[in-house]
Amino acid sequence: MPLHKLTIATAMAATLALGACNEKGGNTAPKSEAAKEAAGDSTIAAGLGDATKFAAAAKSTGLDATLAGPGPYTVLVPTDAAFDKLPAGALDTLMKDEGRQELTGILTYHILPGAVLAEDINKAIEAGKGKALLATMAGGTLTATKEGDAIVISDGAGTKAKILGGDEKRSNGVIHRIDAVMMPS
Amino acid sequence: MLKWMLAAGAAALAISAPVAAQKGHGGGKEHGQEMKGQKGGGQKANRGNRGGGNDGAMRGPQRSEKQKFVQRDDHRGQGQIKQADRGKGNAKVNLGRPGHAMGRDDRDVRVVRLDRHDDGVRFVPRFNDRAMGLIEGCPPGLAKKGNGCMPPGLAKKVVGTPLTAALGLSALSGPYRSWYRDNDDFMYRWDDDYIYRVRRDGGLIDALFPYANRDYYYYPMGMSYPLDYNYYNVPYQYQSFYPDGGDYWYRYGDGAIYRVNPSTGLISGISALLTGNSFAVGQPLPAGYGMYNVPFGYRDRYYDTPDAWYRYNDGYIYRVDPTTQLVTAVINALV
Numbered sequence: 252m253p254l255h256k257l258t259i260a261t262a263m264a265a266t267l268a269l270g271a272c273n274e275k276g277g278n279t280a281p282k283s284e285a286a287k288e289a290a291g292d293s294t295i296a297a298g299l300g301d302a303t304k305f306a307a308a309a310k311s312t313g314l315d316a317t318l319a320g321p322g323p324y325t326v327l328v329p330t331d332a333a334f335d336k337l338p339a340g341a342l343d344t345l346m347k348d349e350g351r352q353e354l355t356g357i358l359t360y361h362i363l364p365g366a367v368l369a370e371d372i373n374k375a376i377e378a379g380k381g382k383a384l385l386a387t388m389a390g391g392t393l394t395a396t397k398e399g400d401a402i403v404i405s406d407g408a409g410t411k412a413k414i415l416g417g418d419e420k421r422s423n424g425v426i427h428r429i430d431a432v433m434m435p436s
Numbered sequence: 437m438l439k440w441m442l443a444a445g446a447a448a449l450a451i452s453a454p455v456a457a458q459k460g461h462g463g464g465k466e467h468g469q470e471m472k473g474q475k476g477g478g479q480k481a482n483r484g485n486r487g488g489g490n491d492g493a494m495r496g497p498q499r500s501e502k503q504k505f506v507q508r509d510d511h512r513g514q515g516q517i518k519q520a521d522r523g524k525g526n527a528k529v530n531l532g533r534p535g536h537a538m539g540r541d542d543r544d545v546r547v548v549r550l551d552r553h554d555d556g557v558r559f560v561p562r563f564n565d566r567a568m569g570l571i572e573g574c575p576p577g578l579a580k581k582g583n584g585c586m587p588p589g590l591a592k593k594v595v596g597t598p599l600t601a602a603l604g605l606s607a608l609s610g611p612y613r614s615w616y617r618d619n620d621d622f623m624y625r626w627d628d629d630y631i632y633r634v635r636r637d638g639g640l641i642d643a644l645f646p647y648a649n650r651d652y653y654y655y656p657m658g659m660s661y662p663l664d665y666n667y668y669n670v671p672y673q674y675q676s677f678y679p680d681g682g683d684y685w686y687r688y689g690d691g692a693i694y695r696v697n698p699s700t701g702l703i704s705g706i707s708a709l710l711t712g713n714s715f716a717v718g719q720p721l722p723a724g725y726g727m728y729n730v731p732f733g734y735r736d737r738y739y740d741t742p743d744a745w746y747r748y749n750d751g752y753i754y755r756v757d758p759t760t761q762l763v764t765a766v767i768n769a770l771v
Contacts, residue, residue, distance in 0.1 A: 285676050285677050286677035286678065286707070289677065311657075312654075312656070312657055312706070313657035313694075313695070313703065313704065313705035313706045314706050315705070316695060316705035316706055316707050317692075317705075317706050317707065317708055317709055320677075320707055320708050321677060321708070322731075323731040323732075323748070324709070325729065348656070348658065351656035351657060351658065352653075352654060352655070352656040355654040355656060355657075355706070356651075356652030356653065356654060357652075359652070359654070359709060360652065362709060363729070364711050364713075364729060364748060364749050364750065365729030365730060365731060365747070365748035365749070366729060366730065366731045366732055366748075367727050367728070367729045371727045371728040371729065372727055374727065374728065375726040375727035375728075378726065379726055383726050383727055384723050384724045384726060385724055385727065386711060386713060386722065386723070386724025386725055387711075387724075388691070388709040388710075388711055389651060389652045389691075390649075390650070390651030390652060390691070390711075391651055391652070392723060392724040395727075420732065424731075435651070435652045
């Protein structure tokens with residue numbers, strides 16, 4: 252875009268934005284404070300801990316804002332070791348501009364609506380005679396089963412992930428750590 | 437042209453031409469089709485959804501005039517994944533994203549492919565050098581699902597025109613009925629592809645935006661939110677969290693509420709995710725909600741009993757009959 256057009260358009264946008272403020276009585280303070288308050292202080296985003304690769308992927312896709320928002324969500328967080336099971340360079344590629352949309356779909360496959368504790372999954376597996384479907388934000392479902400005492404989550408292609416450490420309650424949901432990355436299909 | 441082959445053993449990787457994407461799951465995000473079916477099948481009984489929940493004072497759209505911003509030509513890559521066969525052993529698995537095969541020419545489509553072998557997943561992105569941004573004239577992430585796509589620019593012409601009689605009768609159903617509520621100033625109508633906001637005073641179409649909600653499909657951060665659909669369209673229940681007029685604009689599209697930088701028009705984050713799953717009174721509980729998922733702050737009030745289950749979705753808590761698996765009431769709005 253030629254520079255002068257960019258300048259004009261930017262000025263227009265600024266004017267319109269200003270107009271919006273005036274429309275609302277000139278209040279230019281951030282309006283999403285309600286969302287921050289609802290999310291609380293100890294959010295999922297703040298509780299990712301040593302899951303550095305998942306945290307980096309969330310930041311790359313802008314989903315860090317989701318995980319710091321009101322939710323509530325249940326997040327299956329693959330450990331760094333889980334990401335290391337992917338082919339060499341795969342995550343790096345997904346985090347480039349060209350892979351970002353793809354990565355967004357993968358991460359949202361790990362996010363479930365509401366707050367689901369391990370106990371809730373166990374009950375659903377029991378009621379479902381050995382398995383339970385879990386709705387994800389991405390649209391597809393995951394399948395939960397038991398292997399001994401452990402809860403195992405499977406993606407559409409049959410890749411299995413074990414819940415390693417579950418029930419990390421956060422102010423906007425809950426984190427369960429898993430040992431494999433789920434891939435949508 | 438960029439061609440990357442990150443996977444080891446390239447020879448082992450089957451090269452697959454882009455194919456029509458298939459849906460992989462039943463309980464999915466792709467509700468446009470579902471909605472279309474509902475529209476045809478008299479599913480407007482979904483209006484039961486309106487009765488409960490937070491049906492207090494309806495908020496009108498916060499801004500009635502179209503907002504404009506700089507639209508950069510830096511369309512980012514749209515990872516396109518195709519889904520084909522799935523199998524065991526060495527059978528390749530091309531993991532796909534539904535709804536991406538809208539290009540008239542496969543060469544227009546970028547393909548990122550994940551091949552699954554015995555020894556793990558092989559990630560195979562393939563790109564071409566065609567400019568990305570519009571697929572068959574549809575903005576990525578908001579492409580149409582019905583009878584082709586509204587040509588670029590036509591959306592602008594629709595705004596300001598009178599509502600047709602047919603469209604006037606086409607009230608929303610499914611989750612959209614509670615997301616976009618008629619009020620004293622505006623009403624919402626839809627066709628197979630778009631939701632239209634209509635100003636009651638004068639009866640002119642005031643805004644429109646696509647409501648496609650495809651599995652695993654999101655705008656990538658950093659791309660422009662489409663100028664043609666730059667209207668405040670945050671679903672009703674999230675408007676108090678994500679209003680206009682502050683540091684950011686918030687826009688809905690494809691199952692997410694995006695945070696948009698007002699000065700550049702670029703998406704700077706994803707503020708919230710919505711499943712778009714249809715919870716309506718009298719309708720079956722969607723697949724994938726067998727487990728109790730009520731937020732912690734509400735668990736002392738809404739806990740499962742032999743007579744009633746409670747489930748959370750997209751800002752609301754619903755009551756479900758465990759025997760019939762039908763949604764029986766909208767209990768609470770959390771926002």
